[in-house]
Amino acid sequence: MDRLDLYALFVRIAECGSFTKAAEAAGISRSAASMAIAALEARLGTRLLNRSTRRVSVTEEGRALAERCRRLLNDADEAEAMFRPSGSPHGLVRAGMPGRLGRRVVAPCLGEFLDRHPGVDVELRLADRSIDLVGSGVDCTVRVGELAGSTLVARRLGRIEFINVASPAYLAEHGTPLHPRDLGAHRMVRFVPPSGGRPERFEWQEPAGPRHLEVPGRVLVDSAEAQIACALAGLGLIQIPAYDVRDDLARGALVEILPQWRAEAWPVHLLFPARDHMTRRVAVFADWLGALVRGAVACPQPGAAGMSS
Structure with missing residues:
Protein backbone atom coordinates (compact mmCIF):
# COMPACT_ATOMS: atom_id res chain seq x y z
CA MET A 1 0.00 0.00 0.00
CA ARG A 84 -7.99 16.04 -17.66
CA PRO A 85 -9.80 17.45 -20.70
CA SER A 86 -10.81 21.07 -19.96
CA GLY A 87 -9.46 20.70 -16.42
CA SER A 88 -13.02 20.13 -15.19
CA PRO A 89 -13.61 19.57 -11.44
CA HIS A 90 -13.58 15.97 -10.37
CA GLY A 91 -14.15 13.94 -7.21
CA LEU A 92 -16.49 13.72 -4.22
CA VAL A 93 -17.93 16.67 -2.31
CA ARG A 94 -19.36 16.03 1.15
CA ALA A 95 -21.87 18.65 2.29
CA GLY A 96 -23.78 18.91 5.54
CA MET A 97 -26.99 20.80 6.23
CA PRO A 98 -30.17 20.73 8.34
CA GLY A 99 -32.43 17.85 7.34
CA ARG A 100 -35.45 19.79 6.18
CA LEU A 101 -33.40 22.27 4.17
CA GLY A 102 -31.67 19.36 2.46
CA ARG A 103 -34.89 17.51 1.70
CA ARG A 104 -36.99 20.53 0.68
CA VAL A 105 -34.47 22.73 -1.10
CA VAL A 106 -31.20 21.01 -2.02
CA ALA A 107 -32.04 17.41 -2.95
CA PRO A 108 -34.78 18.32 -5.49
CA CYS A 109 -32.35 20.60 -7.37
CA LEU A 110 -29.21 18.47 -7.10
CA GLY A 111 -29.61 17.01 -10.59
CA GLU A 112 -28.98 20.47 -12.05
CA PHE A 113 -25.54 20.61 -10.41
CA LEU A 114 -24.65 17.03 -11.38
CA ASP A 115 -25.57 17.69 -15.02
CA ARG A 116 -23.41 20.81 -15.04
CA HIS A 117 -20.43 19.04 -13.44
CA PRO A 118 -20.42 15.37 -14.57
CA GLY A 119 -17.08 14.67 -12.88
CA VAL A 120 -18.29 15.62 -9.41
CA ASP A 121 -20.18 13.31 -7.04
CA VAL A 122 -22.04 14.63 -4.00
CA GLU A 123 -22.67 13.15 -0.57
CA LEU A 124 -25.36 14.97 1.44
CA ARG A 125 -25.23 14.58 5.21
CA LEU A 126 -28.51 15.74 6.70
CA ALA A 127 -28.58 16.40 10.43
CA ASP A 128 -30.41 18.85 12.67
CA ARG A 129 -27.37 19.17 14.91
CA SER A 130 -24.14 21.02 14.19
CA ILE A 131 -21.75 18.91 12.10
CA ASP A 132 -18.09 18.77 13.07
CA LEU A 133 -16.45 19.69 9.77
CA VAL A 134 -12.95 18.62 10.76
CA GLY A 135 -13.82 15.34 12.46
CA SER A 136 -16.48 14.26 9.96
CA GLY A 137 -14.57 15.06 6.78
CA VAL A 138 -17.35 17.30 5.47
CA ASP A 139 -16.15 19.89 2.95
CA CYS A 140 -18.83 22.48 3.72
CA THR A 141 -22.00 22.76 5.74
CA VAL A 142 -25.01 25.04 5.95
CA ARG A 143 -25.56 26.26 9.50
CA VAL A 144 -28.63 28.09 10.74
CA GLY A 145 -28.43 30.44 13.73
CA GLU A 146 -25.87 32.74 15.25
CA LEU A 147 -22.27 31.55 14.98
CA ALA A 148 -20.27 31.07 18.14
CA GLY A 149 -16.54 31.81 18.12
CA SER A 150 -15.05 29.50 15.52
CA THR A 151 -11.99 28.95 13.36
CA LEU A 152 -14.23 28.02 10.44
CA VAL A 153 -14.52 30.17 7.34
CA ALA A 154 -18.07 31.54 7.03
CA ARG A 155 -19.97 32.83 3.99
CA ARG A 156 -23.24 34.54 4.91
CA LEU A 157 -26.18 33.43 2.76
CA GLY A 158 -29.01 35.48 4.22
CA ARG A 159 -31.68 35.02 6.86
CA ILE A 160 -34.47 32.50 7.30
CA GLU A 161 -37.66 34.51 7.75
CA PHE A 162 -40.40 33.07 9.93
CA ILE A 163 -44.00 33.81 9.00
CA ASN A 164 -47.35 33.18 10.66
CA VAL A 165 -49.79 31.01 8.71
CA ALA A 166 -53.08 29.19 9.09
CA SER A 167 -55.45 27.34 6.78
CA PRO A 168 -58.45 29.08 5.19
CA ALA A 169 -60.75 26.61 6.98
CA TYR A 170 -59.23 27.51 10.35
CA LEU A 171 -59.61 31.24 9.67
CA ALA A 172 -63.20 30.76 8.49
CA GLU A 173 -64.03 29.08 11.81
CA HIS A 174 -61.98 31.22 14.21
CA GLY A 175 -61.62 34.52 12.38
CA THR A 176 -58.46 36.29 11.25
CA PRO A 177 -56.34 37.83 14.04
CA LEU A 178 -55.23 41.38 13.29
CA HIS A 179 -52.99 41.89 16.34
CA PRO A 180 -51.21 39.58 18.82
CA ARG A 181 -53.76 40.60 21.47
CA ASP A 182 -56.39 38.74 19.39
CA LEU A 183 -54.58 35.41 19.83
CA GLY A 184 -56.24 34.59 23.15
CA ALA A 185 -59.21 33.40 21.11
CA HIS A 186 -57.06 31.25 18.82
CA ARG A 187 -55.11 27.99 18.86
CA MET A 188 -51.48 27.42 18.01
CA VAL A 189 -49.78 24.18 16.96
CA ARG A 190 -46.63 24.50 19.03
CA PHE A 191 -43.20 23.11 18.26
CA VAL A 192 -41.28 21.23 20.96
CA PRO A 193 -37.53 20.64 20.39
CA PRO A 194 -36.83 16.91 19.84
CA SER A 195 -34.12 17.12 22.51
CA GLY A 196 -36.68 18.38 25.01
CA GLY A 197 -37.43 21.79 26.39
CA ARG A 198 -40.21 24.31 26.56
CA PRO A 199 -42.82 24.41 23.78
CA GLU A 200 -42.47 27.48 21.59
CA ARG A 201 -44.54 30.58 22.25
CA PHE A 202 -45.80 33.06 19.71
CA GLU A 203 -42.97 35.51 19.06
CA TRP A 204 -42.81 38.89 17.37
CA GLN A 205 -40.30 41.71 17.10
CA GLU A 206 -40.57 45.18 18.60
CA PRO A 207 -37.96 47.97 18.68
CA ALA A 208 -37.07 47.03 22.25
CA GLY A 209 -36.56 43.36 21.32
CA PRO A 210 -38.53 40.14 20.93
CA ARG A 211 -41.90 39.68 22.64
CA HIS A 212 -43.51 36.34 23.49
CA LEU A 213 -47.08 35.27 24.14
CA GLU A 214 -48.55 31.99 25.32
CA VAL A 215 -51.23 30.98 22.81
CA PRO A 216 -53.65 28.17 23.69
CA GLY A 217 -53.31 24.95 21.75
CA ARG A 218 -54.11 21.24 21.99
CA VAL A 219 -51.34 19.89 19.75
CA LEU A 220 -47.57 19.73 20.34
CA VAL A 221 -45.18 18.42 17.67
CA ASP A 222 -41.43 17.87 17.38
CA SER A 223 -41.00 18.22 13.61
CA ALA A 224 -41.73 20.90 11.04
CA GLU A 225 -43.43 18.33 8.79
CA ALA A 226 -45.96 17.50 11.52
CA GLN A 227 -46.47 21.17 12.34
CA ILE A 228 -47.30 22.00 8.72
CA ALA A 229 -49.58 18.97 8.40
CA CYS A 230 -51.52 20.09 11.48
CA ALA A 231 -51.86 23.61 10.11
CA LEU A 232 -53.14 22.25 6.79
CA ALA A 233 -55.67 20.18 8.74
CA GLY A 234 -56.99 23.33 10.41
CA LEU A 235 -55.75 22.50 13.91
CA GLY A 236 -54.23 25.92 14.56
CA LEU A 237 -51.87 28.62 13.41
CA ILE A 238 -48.10 28.09 13.22
CA GLN A 239 -44.88 30.10 12.97
CA ILE A 240 -42.69 28.47 10.33
CA PRO A 241 -39.80 29.30 7.98
CA ALA A 242 -41.25 30.90 4.86
CA TYR A 243 -39.45 28.50 2.50
CA ASP A 244 -41.16 25.56 4.23
CA VAL A 245 -44.65 26.65 3.17
CA ARG A 246 -44.01 28.58 -0.05
CA ASP A 247 -45.85 26.00 -2.18
CA ASP A 248 -48.75 25.81 0.30
CA LEU A 249 -49.11 29.59 0.20
CA ALA A 250 -48.97 29.66 -3.61
CA ARG A 251 -51.81 27.15 -3.95
CA GLY A 252 -53.91 28.76 -1.22
CA ALA A 253 -53.73 25.86 1.22
CA LEU A 254 -52.25 28.22 3.83
CA VAL A 255 -52.60 31.97 4.30
CA GLU A 256 -50.14 34.36 5.91
CA ILE A 257 -51.56 36.20 8.93
CA LEU A 258 -50.16 38.94 11.16
CA PRO A 259 -47.47 39.86 8.59
CA GLN A 260 -46.29 42.79 10.71
CA TRP A 261 -45.67 40.53 13.73
CA ARG A 262 -43.08 38.01 12.60
CA ALA A 263 -40.63 36.12 14.78
CA GLU A 264 -36.94 36.98 14.65
CA ALA A 265 -35.19 35.80 11.50
CA TRP A 266 -32.29 33.34 11.78
CA PRO A 267 -29.00 33.95 9.95
CA VAL A 268 -27.77 31.28 7.54
CA HIS A 269 -24.09 30.66 6.76
CA LEU A 270 -22.11 28.30 4.59
CA LEU A 271 -19.10 27.10 6.58
CA PHE A 272 -15.77 25.66 5.46
CA PRO A 273 -12.75 24.32 7.36
CA ALA A 274 -9.97 26.88 7.67
CA ARG A 275 -7.84 25.55 4.82
CA ASP A 276 -5.27 27.36 2.74
CA HIS A 277 -6.70 26.02 -0.50
CA MET A 278 -10.20 25.03 -1.60
CA THR A 279 -10.44 22.40 -4.33
CA ARG A 280 -12.26 23.30 -7.53
CA ARG A 281 -14.96 20.73 -6.92
CA VAL A 282 -15.75 22.21 -3.50
CA ALA A 283 -15.58 25.75 -4.87
CA VAL A 284 -18.06 25.12 -7.69
CA PHE A 285 -20.41 23.20 -5.39
CA ALA A 286 -20.24 25.89 -2.70
CA ASP A 287 -21.08 28.58 -5.26
CA TRP A 288 -24.05 26.57 -6.52
CA LEU A 289 -25.26 25.64 -3.02
CA GLY A 290 -24.89 29.19 -1.74
CA ALA A 291 -26.94 30.65 -4.60
CA LEU A 292 -29.61 27.96 -4.19
CA VAL A 293 -30.03 28.45 -0.45
CA ARG A 294 -29.84 32.24 -0.73
CA GLY A 295 -32.72 32.21 -3.20
CA ALA A 296 -34.74 29.71 -1.18
CA VAL A 297 -34.65 31.65 2.09
CA ALA A 298 -35.38 35.02 0.48
CA CYS A 299 -38.76 36.26 1.66
CA PRO A 300 -40.97 39.28 0.92
CA GLN A 301 -40.90 42.05 3.49
CA PRO A 302 -43.69 41.99 6.10
CA GLY A 303 -46.89 43.16 4.55
CA ALA A 304 -45.85 42.34 0.98
CA ALA A 305 -47.97 39.19 1.10
CA GLY A 306 -50.79 37.94 3.24
CA MET A 307 -54.27 39.10 4.16
CA SER A 308 -55.04 42.77 4.33
CA SER A 309 -56.60 44.33 7.37
Whole structure:
Protein backbone atom coordinates (compact mmCIF):
# COMPACT_ATOMS: atom_id res chain seq x y z
CA MET A 1 0.00 0.00 0.00
CA ASP A 2 1.53 3.31 -1.05
CA ARG A 3 1.45 6.35 1.20
CA LEU A 4 -1.53 8.08 -0.45
CA ASP A 5 -3.60 4.89 -0.24
CA LEU A 6 -2.62 4.55 3.42
CA TYR A 7 -3.67 8.13 4.13
CA ALA A 8 -6.96 7.58 2.31
CA LEU A 9 -7.58 4.46 4.40
CA PHE A 10 -6.85 6.33 7.63
CA VAL A 11 -9.22 9.16 6.67
CA ARG A 12 -12.00 6.65 5.91
CA ILE A 13 -11.54 5.00 9.30
CA ALA A 14 -11.54 8.38 11.06
CA GLU A 15 -14.75 9.41 9.31
CA CYS A 16 -16.82 6.24 9.60
CA GLY A 17 -15.40 4.95 12.90
CA SER A 18 -15.02 1.42 11.57
CA PHE A 19 -12.10 -0.65 10.30
CA THR A 20 -14.51 -3.03 8.59
CA LYS A 21 -16.34 -0.38 6.56
CA ALA A 22 -13.13 1.41 5.62
CA ALA A 23 -11.48 -1.85 4.57
CA GLU A 24 -14.46 -2.78 2.39
CA ALA A 25 -14.33 0.63 0.68
CA ALA A 26 -10.60 0.16 0.04
CA GLY A 27 -11.04 -3.40 -1.23
CA ILE A 28 -8.81 -5.00 1.43
CA SER A 29 -9.38 -7.21 4.47
CA ARG A 30 -10.04 -5.81 7.92
CA SER A 31 -6.85 -7.39 9.24
CA ALA A 32 -4.80 -5.76 6.46
CA ALA A 33 -6.33 -2.38 7.32
CA SER A 34 -5.60 -2.86 11.02
CA MET A 35 -1.99 -3.84 10.33
CA ALA A 36 -1.47 -0.85 8.02
CA ILE A 37 -2.74 1.63 10.62
CA ALA A 38 -0.72 -0.05 13.39
CA ALA A 39 2.40 0.34 11.24
CA LEU A 40 1.55 4.01 10.64
CA GLU A 41 1.16 4.62 14.38
CA ALA A 42 4.48 2.87 15.04
CA ARG A 43 6.25 4.97 12.42
CA LEU A 44 4.82 8.21 13.83
CA GLY A 45 5.33 7.14 17.44
CA THR A 46 1.82 8.12 18.54
CA ARG A 47 -1.65 6.63 18.91
CA LEU A 48 -4.01 7.86 16.21
CA LEU A 49 -7.12 5.84 17.03
CA ASN A 50 -8.91 4.68 20.16
CA ARG A 51 -10.19 1.17 19.54
CA SER A 52 -13.10 -0.50 21.33
CA THR A 53 -15.29 -3.50 20.56
CA ARG A 54 -18.06 -1.22 19.25
CA ARG A 55 -16.42 1.80 17.69
CA VAL A 56 -13.18 3.42 16.67
CA SER A 57 -12.59 7.09 17.49
CA VAL A 58 -9.73 9.43 16.65
CA THR A 59 -7.34 10.85 19.21
CA GLU A 60 -6.37 14.52 19.10
CA GLU A 61 -3.25 13.50 17.18
CA GLY A 62 -5.37 11.40 14.84
CA ARG A 63 -7.76 14.26 14.27
CA ALA A 64 -4.90 16.57 13.28
CA LEU A 65 -3.40 13.96 10.96
CA ALA A 66 -6.76 13.24 9.32
CA GLU A 67 -7.15 16.91 8.42
CA ARG A 68 -3.62 17.03 6.97
CA CYS A 69 -4.26 13.83 5.03
CA ARG A 70 -7.45 15.27 3.54
CA ARG A 71 -5.47 18.26 2.31
CA LEU A 72 -2.87 15.99 0.71
CA LEU A 73 -5.52 13.84 -0.96
CA ASN A 74 -7.36 16.91 -2.22
CA ASP A 75 -4.12 18.34 -3.58
CA ALA A 76 -3.41 15.05 -5.36
CA ASP A 77 -6.87 15.12 -6.96
CA GLU A 78 -6.35 18.71 -8.05
CA ALA A 79 -2.97 17.88 -9.57
CA GLU A 80 -4.50 15.07 -11.63
CA ALA A 81 -7.41 17.31 -12.66
CA MET A 82 -4.95 19.64 -14.40
CA PHE A 83 -4.37 16.97 -17.05
CA ARG A 84 -7.99 16.04 -17.66
CA PRO A 85 -9.80 17.45 -20.70
CA SER A 86 -10.81 21.07 -19.96
CA GLY A 87 -9.46 20.70 -16.42
CA SER A 88 -13.02 20.13 -15.19
CA PRO A 89 -13.61 19.57 -11.44
CA HIS A 90 -13.58 15.97 -10.37
CA GLY A 91 -14.15 13.94 -7.21
CA LEU A 92 -16.49 13.72 -4.22
CA VAL A 93 -17.93 16.67 -2.31
CA ARG A 94 -19.36 16.03 1.15
CA ALA A 95 -21.87 18.65 2.29
CA GLY A 96 -23.78 18.91 5.54
CA MET A 97 -26.99 20.80 6.23
CA PRO A 98 -30.17 20.73 8.34
CA GLY A 99 -32.43 17.85 7.34
CA ARG A 100 -35.45 19.79 6.18
CA LEU A 101 -33.40 22.27 4.17
CA GLY A 102 -31.67 19.36 2.46
CA ARG A 103 -34.89 17.51 1.70
CA ARG A 104 -36.99 20.53 0.68
CA VAL A 105 -34.47 22.73 -1.10
CA VAL A 106 -31.20 21.01 -2.02
CA ALA A 107 -32.04 17.41 -2.95
CA PRO A 108 -34.78 18.32 -5.49
CA CYS A 109 -32.35 20.60 -7.37
CA LEU A 110 -29.21 18.47 -7.10
CA GLY A 111 -29.61 17.01 -10.59
CA GLU A 112 -28.98 20.47 -12.05
CA PHE A 113 -25.54 20.61 -10.41
CA LEU A 114 -24.65 17.03 -11.38
CA ASP A 115 -25.57 17.69 -15.02
CA ARG A 116 -23.41 20.81 -15.04
CA HIS A 117 -20.43 19.04 -13.44
CA PRO A 118 -20.42 15.37 -14.57
CA GLY A 119 -17.08 14.67 -12.88
CA VAL A 120 -18.29 15.62 -9.41
CA ASP A 121 -20.18 13.31 -7.04
CA VAL A 122 -22.04 14.63 -4.00
CA GLU A 123 -22.67 13.15 -0.57
CA LEU A 124 -25.36 14.97 1.44
CA ARG A 125 -25.23 14.58 5.21
CA LEU A 126 -28.51 15.74 6.70
CA ALA A 127 -28.58 16.40 10.43
CA ASP A 128 -30.41 18.85 12.67
CA ARG A 129 -27.37 19.17 14.91
CA SER A 130 -24.14 21.02 14.19
CA ILE A 131 -21.75 18.91 12.10
CA ASP A 132 -18.09 18.77 13.07
CA LEU A 133 -16.45 19.69 9.77
CA VAL A 134 -12.95 18.62 10.76
CA GLY A 135 -13.82 15.34 12.46
CA SER A 136 -16.48 14.26 9.96
CA GLY A 137 -14.57 15.06 6.78
CA VAL A 138 -17.35 17.30 5.47
CA ASP A 139 -16.15 19.89 2.95
CA CYS A 140 -18.83 22.48 3.72
CA THR A 141 -22.00 22.76 5.74
CA VAL A 142 -25.01 25.04 5.95
CA ARG A 143 -25.56 26.26 9.50
CA VAL A 144 -28.63 28.09 10.74
CA GLY A 145 -28.43 30.44 13.73
CA GLU A 146 -25.87 32.74 15.25
CA LEU A 147 -22.27 31.55 14.98
CA ALA A 148 -20.27 31.07 18.14
CA GLY A 149 -16.54 31.81 18.12
CA SER A 150 -15.05 29.50 15.52
CA THR A 151 -11.99 28.95 13.36
CA LEU A 152 -14.23 28.02 10.44
CA VAL A 153 -14.52 30.17 7.34
CA ALA A 154 -18.07 31.54 7.03
CA ARG A 155 -19.97 32.83 3.99
CA ARG A 156 -23.24 34.54 4.91
CA LEU A 157 -26.18 33.43 2.76
CA GLY A 158 -29.01 35.48 4.22
CA ARG A 159 -31.68 35.02 6.86
CA ILE A 160 -34.47 32.50 7.30
CA GLU A 161 -37.66 34.51 7.75
CA PHE A 162 -40.40 33.07 9.93
CA ILE A 163 -44.00 33.81 9.00
CA ASN A 164 -47.35 33.18 10.66
CA VAL A 165 -49.79 31.01 8.71
CA ALA A 166 -53.08 29.19 9.09
CA SER A 167 -55.45 27.34 6.78
CA PRO A 168 -58.45 29.08 5.19
CA ALA A 169 -60.75 26.61 6.98
CA TYR A 170 -59.23 27.51 10.35
CA LEU A 171 -59.61 31.24 9.67
CA ALA A 172 -63.20 30.76 8.49
CA GLU A 173 -64.03 29.08 11.81
CA HIS A 174 -61.98 31.22 14.21
CA GLY A 175 -61.62 34.52 12.38
CA THR A 176 -58.46 36.29 11.25
CA PRO A 177 -56.34 37.83 14.04
CA LEU A 178 -55.23 41.38 13.29
CA HIS A 179 -52.99 41.89 16.34
CA PRO A 180 -51.21 39.58 18.82
CA ARG A 181 -53.76 40.60 21.47
CA ASP A 182 -56.39 38.74 19.39
CA LEU A 183 -54.58 35.41 19.83
CA GLY A 184 -56.24 34.59 23.15
CA ALA A 185 -59.21 33.40 21.11
CA HIS A 186 -57.06 31.25 18.82
CA ARG A 187 -55.11 27.99 18.86
CA MET A 188 -51.48 27.42 18.01
CA VAL A 189 -49.78 24.18 16.96
CA ARG A 190 -46.63 24.50 19.03
CA PHE A 191 -43.20 23.11 18.26
CA VAL A 192 -41.28 21.23 20.96
CA PRO A 193 -37.53 20.64 20.39
CA PRO A 194 -36.83 16.91 19.84
CA SER A 195 -34.12 17.12 22.51
CA GLY A 196 -36.68 18.38 25.01
CA GLY A 197 -37.43 21.79 26.39
CA ARG A 198 -40.21 24.31 26.56
CA PRO A 199 -42.82 24.41 23.78
CA GLU A 200 -42.47 27.48 21.59
CA ARG A 201 -44.54 30.58 22.25
CA PHE A 202 -45.80 33.06 19.71
CA GLU A 203 -42.97 35.51 19.06
CA TRP A 204 -42.81 38.89 17.37
CA GLN A 205 -40.30 41.71 17.10
CA GLU A 206 -40.57 45.18 18.60
CA PRO A 207 -37.96 47.97 18.68
CA ALA A 208 -37.07 47.03 22.25
CA GLY A 209 -36.56 43.36 21.32
CA PRO A 210 -38.53 40.14 20.93
CA ARG A 211 -41.90 39.68 22.64
CA HIS A 212 -43.51 36.34 23.49
CA LEU A 213 -47.08 35.27 24.14
CA GLU A 214 -48.55 31.99 25.32
CA VAL A 215 -51.23 30.98 22.81
CA PRO A 216 -53.65 28.17 23.69
CA GLY A 217 -53.31 24.95 21.75
CA ARG A 218 -54.11 21.24 21.99
CA VAL A 219 -51.34 19.89 19.75
CA LEU A 220 -47.57 19.73 20.34
CA VAL A 221 -45.18 18.42 17.67
CA ASP A 222 -41.43 17.87 17.38
CA SER A 223 -41.00 18.22 13.61
CA ALA A 224 -41.73 20.90 11.04
CA GLU A 225 -43.43 18.33 8.79
CA ALA A 226 -45.96 17.50 11.52
CA GLN A 227 -46.47 21.17 12.34
CA ILE A 228 -47.30 22.00 8.72
CA ALA A 229 -49.58 18.97 8.40
CA CYS A 230 -51.52 20.09 11.48
CA ALA A 231 -51.86 23.61 10.11
CA LEU A 232 -53.14 22.25 6.79
CA ALA A 233 -55.67 20.18 8.74
CA GLY A 234 -56.99 23.33 10.41
CA LEU A 235 -55.75 22.50 13.91
CA GLY A 236 -54.23 25.92 14.56
CA LEU A 237 -51.87 28.62 13.41
CA ILE A 238 -48.10 28.09 13.22
CA GLN A 239 -44.88 30.10 12.97
CA ILE A 240 -42.69 28.47 10.33
CA PRO A 241 -39.80 29.30 7.98
CA ALA A 242 -41.25 30.90 4.86
CA TYR A 243 -39.45 28.50 2.50
CA ASP A 244 -41.16 25.56 4.23
CA VAL A 245 -44.65 26.65 3.17
CA ARG A 246 -44.01 28.58 -0.05
CA ASP A 247 -45.85 26.00 -2.18
CA ASP A 248 -48.75 25.81 0.30
CA LEU A 249 -49.11 29.59 0.20
CA ALA A 250 -48.97 29.66 -3.61
CA ARG A 251 -51.81 27.15 -3.95
CA GLY A 252 -53.91 28.76 -1.22
CA ALA A 253 -53.73 25.86 1.22
CA LEU A 254 -52.25 28.22 3.83
CA VAL A 255 -52.60 31.97 4.30
CA GLU A 256 -50.14 34.36 5.91
CA ILE A 257 -51.56 36.20 8.93
CA LEU A 258 -50.16 38.94 11.16
CA PRO A 259 -47.47 39.86 8.59
CA GLN A 260 -46.29 42.79 10.71
CA TRP A 261 -45.67 40.53 13.73
CA ARG A 262 -43.08 38.01 12.60
CA ALA A 263 -40.63 36.12 14.78
CA GLU A 264 -36.94 36.98 14.65
CA ALA A 265 -35.19 35.80 11.50
CA TRP A 266 -32.29 33.34 11.78
CA PRO A 267 -29.00 33.95 9.95
CA VAL A 268 -27.77 31.28 7.54
CA HIS A 269 -24.09 30.66 6.76
CA LEU A 270 -22.11 28.30 4.59
CA LEU A 271 -19.10 27.10 6.58
CA PHE A 272 -15.77 25.66 5.46
CA PRO A 273 -12.75 24.32 7.36
CA ALA A 274 -9.97 26.88 7.67
CA ARG A 275 -7.84 25.55 4.82
CA ASP A 276 -5.27 27.36 2.74
CA HIS A 277 -6.70 26.02 -0.50
CA MET A 278 -10.20 25.03 -1.60
CA THR A 279 -10.44 22.40 -4.33
CA ARG A 280 -12.26 23.30 -7.53
CA ARG A 281 -14.96 20.73 -6.92
CA VAL A 282 -15.75 22.21 -3.50
CA ALA A 283 -15.58 25.75 -4.87
CA VAL A 284 -18.06 25.12 -7.69
CA PHE A 285 -20.41 23.20 -5.39
CA ALA A 286 -20.24 25.89 -2.70
CA ASP A 287 -21.08 28.58 -5.26
CA TRP A 288 -24.05 26.57 -6.52
CA LEU A 289 -25.26 25.64 -3.02
CA GLY A 290 -24.89 29.19 -1.74
CA ALA A 291 -26.94 30.65 -4.60
CA LEU A 292 -29.61 27.96 -4.19
CA VAL A 293 -30.03 28.45 -0.45
CA ARG A 294 -29.84 32.24 -0.73
CA GLY A 295 -32.72 32.21 -3.20
CA ALA A 296 -34.74 29.71 -1.18
CA VAL A 297 -34.65 31.65 2.09
CA ALA A 298 -35.38 35.02 0.48
CA CYS A 299 -38.76 36.26 1.66
CA PRO A 300 -40.97 39.28 0.92
CA GLN A 301 -40.90 42.05 3.49
CA PRO A 302 -43.69 41.99 6.10
CA GLY A 303 -46.89 43.16 4.55
CA ALA A 304 -45.85 42.34 0.98
CA ALA A 305 -47.97 39.19 1.10
CA GLY A 306 -50.79 37.94 3.24
CA MET A 307 -54.27 39.10 4.16
CA SER A 308 -55.04 42.77 4.33
CA SER A 309 -56.60 44.33 7.37
